[in-house]
Amino acid sequence: MEDFARKACQNIEALRKKRPLIHHITNMVVMNTTANATLAIGASPVMAHSPNEVEEMVSFAGALVLNIGTLTRELVQSMIIAGQRANKLSIPVILDPVGAGATSLRTAEALRILEKVKVEIIRGNAAEVLSLGGEKGAIKGVESFQEAVEAVEVATSLAAKLRITLAVTGREDFVTDGKRSVWVSNGHPLMKLVTGTGCIATTVVAAFTTVDPDPLSAAATALGYFGLAGEKGARKSGSPGSFQVALFDALYDLTKREVIAGIRIRAHR
DSSP states (O other), X not given: OOOHHHHHHHHHHHHHHHOOEEEEEOOTXXXXXXXXXXXXXXXXXXXXXXXXXXXXXXXXXXXEEEEOTTOOHHHHHHHHHHHHHHHHTTOOEEEEOTTBTTBHHXXXXXXXXXXXXXXXXXXXXXXXXXXXXXXXXXXETTEESSOGGGGHHHHHHHHHHHTOEEEEESSSEEEEOSSOEEEEOOOOGGGGGSTTHHHHHHXXXXXXXXXXXXXXXXXXXHHHHHHHHHHHHHHHOSSHHHHHHHHHHHHHHOOHHHHHHHOOEEEOO
């Protein structure tokens, strides 16, 4: 089994040397949060949504994040334009299907993106991933009432069918490319009490793809690093408001020793 802890160290070090631009077409709720998180891990954020500039902007990016949290049909069209340009330039595209399964529009538009754009990684919760696989997910708004373990079979099948990597996040995270699968056990319950932590996870995954050519490794090490930052932040703060600040600090200042000792990734049996 690969030493994912050491790989996570290599990835974060390479990321901070490279300082890639991460192009976000994302939701209005989390823009400031994800921009600050992107800076904290050592990458550079840009939030450009206009269909008149997304092709040009994504041409400068190391990765593209598509997040449908506050979707409109016009915004999805910008995502498709940017995604298709990213595909031509071999720039990784990461999809966050926020709230898929909650409404028919969200599910349909997420599937439309997957039809029109070659996505490298989907990062979503269990209910969102189940909905993309044609199953009924237990979701209210954008909150899943299911854990990753309930989506293992669907995620594995969907990953193989689409030739994609699925990162299903929850109490434990499940990452699969349809052939290889791992569990990531890092994280803290306070992360569910701060808006945008799932979106930050997607951003960290996107950033790691700019330095790690293996999507499964990039997703797993990114989620391990992010979850470990949550654990460190929670040791400094026990309440949601101050925890958010502590989380940003931890994303910035996790040490190599902490990463090697703390990341918990294991093979799926």
